[in-house]
Amino acid sequence: MSAQKKRNFQIEAFKHRVVVDPKYAEKTWKILEHAIHEIYNHNASGLSFEELYRNAYNMVLHKYGEKLYLGLVSTLTSHLEEIAESIGAAQGPSFLEELNRKWTDHNKALQMIRDILMYMDRTFIPSTHKTPVNELGLNLWRDKVIHSNKIRTRLQSTLLELVQRERTGEVINRGLMRNVTKMLADLGYVVYQEDFEKPFIEVSGNFYRGESQQFIACCDCGEYLKKAEKRLNEEIERVSHYLDSKTEVKITNVVEKEMIESHVQRLVHMENSGLVNMLVDDRFDDLGRMYSLFRRVSTGLTLVRDVMTSHIREAGKQLVTDPERLKDPVDFVQRLLDEKDKHDKIIITAFNNDKTFQNALNSSFEYFINLNPRSPEYISLFVDDKLRKGLKGVSEEDVETVLDKVMMLFRYLQEKDVFEKYYKQHLAKRLLSGKTVSDDAERSLIVKLKTECGYQFTSKLEGMFTDMKTSQDTMQGFYAAMGGELADGPTLVVQVLTTGSWPTQSTTTCNLPSEIQGVCEKFKNYYLGTHSGRRLSWQTNMGNADLKVTFGKGQKHELNVSTYQMCILMLFNNADQQSYKEIEQATEIPASDLKRCLQSLACAKGRNVLRKEPMSKDIGEDDVFFFNDKFTSKFYKVKIGTVVAQKESEPEKLETRQRVEEDRKPQIEAAIVRIMKARRVLDHNNIVAEVTKQLQSRFLPNPIIIKKRIESLIEREFLERDKEDRKLYRYLA
Template identity: 75%
Template sequence: MTKEEFSEAFKHRVVVAFKHRVVVDPKYADKTWNILEHAILEIYNHNASGLSFEELYRNAYNVVLHKFGEKLYMGLVKTMTSHLKVVSKSIEASPGSFFLEELNRKWDDHNKALQMIRNILMFMDRTYIPSNQKTPVLDLGLNLWRDNIIHSSMIQTRLLNTLLELVHKERTGEVIDRGLMRNIIKMLMDLGPSVYGEDFEIPFLEVSAEFYGGESQEFIECCDCGDSLKKAEKRLNEEMERVTHYLDPRSEKKITTVVEKEMIENHMLRLIHMENSGLVNMLLDDKYEDLGRMYNLFCRVPDGLIKLRDVMTSHIRDTGKQLVTDPERLKDPVEFVQQLLDEKDKYDNIINLALNNDKTFQNALNSSFEYFINLNRRSPEFISLFVDYKLRKGLKGISEEDIDIILDKVMMLFRYLQDKDVFEKYHKQHLAKRLLSGKTVSDEAERSLIDTLQGFYASNPDLGDGPTLTVQFLTTGSWLTQPVNTFNLPAEVSAQCEKFRAYYLGTHTGRRLSWQTNMGTADIKANFGKGQKHELNVSTYQMCVLMLFNNSDHLSYMEIEQATEIPASDLKRCLQSMACVKGKNVLRKEPMSKDIGEDDAFFVNDKFGSKFYKVKTGTVVAQKESEPEKQETRQKVEEDRKPQIEAAIVRIMKSRKQLDHNNIITEVTKQLQSRFLANPIEVKKRIESLIEREFLERDNIDRKLYRYLA
């Protein structure tokens, strides 16, 4: 018969009811329950081997099928409860040392019996219980165990006290049965998170806080900082190990927080400032292990590293301030800088080896060095003198790699300087004397430089009538403070550079030569009207512009820009400095104005004159300056800063059109901070000067508001 034929036949089938009711024995349910109850008791009495589980399952199945599920379920509850009350008495009667063992054994028996009972009553568990919203058999067994055993008035407190006593014994060095503890704790966890938490974990954490609070106080009173930290570290490790052996893994964070609070957080400042052994003593004595332990422990508590960093910063600043202001140390600039380098090495090692190379501590170290180095206004000079000393005679026999390491360390100090232009002023003076004096060639780095130049001129005897080229070598990453811009050098200068490049690369293998021509200077002999002759010390940019006038009396801005390819912003500042600054105006421009425009035209200023033959020529100073010389150098630096401040003001105001006084100060400081820290008083003076020269004007109503005059 096909599926369709079967369906058609089924439609016409008539279902006839029984003519006689099926009569069920009125005592069927009681009789069947008695059989099942007997079986449950036999299971509890360890006599399950003689039972037929198949027959028992069928009996339970029929009871549910005949709508006696409620009787079966309630009978189970009553039987299990009665049995567990007997078990409870047995556990209560067990002597102290066997209490946990008896509890563990009865728990194991209960679980095994519960599994067998559940197998017998599986049909009830799957049908009656869900439809009537009853507790499943296994959960019921756990709940009844909890209510009749764990929460028994004679067991609950005893169990907690026994567990806490065992933990205490273990903390005080005694050996306990961890396997038994693990089983009992797991029992509490199996009974539900609330049972584990309320019956054990919460009081466990409370007594732990009391224990570690007392212990930490004892150690603080009798031990030094290092030993106290070791004890705290040991206790933390013990608690984490305890969790892995017999506690809920989720308890680890809670118990370690207790230990951290009681043994570290509550005593942070006392540990840090502990006399003869606190943080400062660890820093002074380079105790890397103790410092590392303190860092690792303090990073676990709120604000721990902040307090650690604050105290360390304060100590470094105090130490550094003493170093840079001690009159005795200022007598020897080389020793002065060497001590700074030693201090930097010391704390770099501490941060790298003990403080996990923490960037926040490194930033604090950098901030501290910047603070105290700039307390001494002679720091730029001393750092330059240190470099000069090392390159003269302090690096004899040292490899090129070691030289680079020393110079890299010095450059870190340079980065801390606020007055970088002061260092540059001294460095140029020292470098010039080093290269030109001809008597300081004791180290290989300097000898290589001089020999290279001598060899170059010896191999090019035809250079006598051309420009004299002096080359200064700087390794990659040195202290150039301005970006490198490409531009066109005059043909005669460019030819000299190319000849030197060919010579240098031909005599050295595996090297590269990159020109930093925009950082150079030039001495130019110039003839003006009425026989005026001067030697002009100018920048490379200015040299490129001035040499164009050897072949032309008149040049437009666009012609100069095309010929030199100097970046527009640099070219305009260059032309402004030579055509618009009184006393330096070797050029004149049309139309006359205070700014440089693309339609301007430029001429040599035949009326230029100066009482000095050499215009803008610095004095070479290669030794520690006297007080008058120091004041003179500082004055020169301040003079050099004026046009830089003015140029920054003009750039800002040209872009913003109008700005109030405070914002001008802020933006000028920000623009110039890579070179020096602009003095607000000097910025104000430069603003006044620009107003006088009609670059800026004040607002008629708000006198602190300035406008740019186009």
């Protein structure tokens, strides 16, 4: 089949061949004009809209569209002028009610007129570019009613007065307000802006400027913020009830500017009630209010964050430098944790867990924790306290929580290698004395440290646990090999420690009692016989012993003492009294340790298995000691602890610092060689920067030390200086 040609059809108006009555247009218009009057007079029920529509249709059809349109304009204008007079005559509260009523009537009338003139609206108006009926009705209402001399100013002042009355606590007709403001918006957003919004914003600015001055003069910071928040919420609510939604941003900006932005400095620093007082007193509600209000203004949160940071740094600085606080390391660290918990809670609860505030808190803690060079030692002592004694009645989950908090402080340390030194010493004492709360807790912390700092940081710590397990197996082998040889002698338990894994100990030996010396020699012969090429040195300062003692009247007790204390007590098997000098000569225990041991044995109430003359809390070199026959205890087993020097003494601290500095030298050199191997040629400043970057996870290397290590590497021909530029180094392959 061949494709049929498409035909374009056009429907045209039916062409009447009748001759039109010359007065037709005038008569028809009179009918329509009468109908419009009836509609405005609320008599529309008697009208035939079908007939009216046909009349309007015919007028347009017979080319009388212009007459119809002009007649409409004229009729609407006269009606609206009458309406304006009626509204203008309304007195007091009835003014807005009359306006609203007439506006509602006008809209209904306009809808009916549109229906009658629909054909004109759809054909004549578009072709002649005239204003559509509905828009025409709105424009005429605007020009003849709203902008009339008697109404415009009065309407504006009435609306503003009602808002003012509502602000001062009066109840107003919100529904009426909503209708009137919506009318203005329906007439065009520009009308709403010019006739209401702009003056509303202006008077609101003046109102809040005055009110904020009044409040700031008589309220504390918390009260002021409550009032500001209340006003802000009122304005947001006002918009939702009877203003255009676009007004919300503008009016909230006014409240923010006048009530918050203009007073941020004064509010934050307000005496006795400002930000610092809120932080100190944990006023979460006030702090949350300050955060939510201040975030609305450009520099508000920056100011809050800066003041908070300054306060935390100052308070932290006082905490870590207060000599009284430094006397108890465990309390010192607990206070740090309490401070961190306190401010974490504030940031989570009041500051919406804002990351910028959390970062500020972290940087503040890092700043003041490192002001105290003993922080690494104290944090390790805190861990030692928790893992040695355990937390009474506390679950494993709670121990984990404490360890997690400690790790948080550990992250702030710039000298993590110093912490490692102390931690290794404290862990060694816990493991060797069997006083650790649980292996699981110990290993958990090591896993956390490995996650934070890598395998190298914890490899030696893990080696310590391996040695403890190996030592158990060694002792089983020793007793199996000895058979019945040791049946009558003392029971010996030895832990064999790998030199590289455990803290370096100064070799302090003492003269062991002959009964113990014999079994020690047997173990030494057994161990060296089963392991070739090894050396054993006894660390008597790290051991302990259980002694069975018979006191006066045959009372028996089992004493748990240190190896040093055992050596002292065994002397009293052969003598009733011993002078300090005799004990020192017989045992050869270092003087500082000897005094601490004697203090524990003779001066500790309820543990004084020795007596001394003269009686005093301190040990003197002229003291004489006696076995205390009258010792009693309700327990069969009695533990006699040593008076522990919790903190290092100044000489010990210097010794540890020197060991740390020595350990750092090869690490710095290794970093320099790694960098130079990769870069081949580099200037001095860049080497210092790169080394610092590589090592900062463990410690912050001193640029002077880095320079010395570079010099050492040049002497050993790993590096050389450039012949022309002395600050440039070359790697020697």
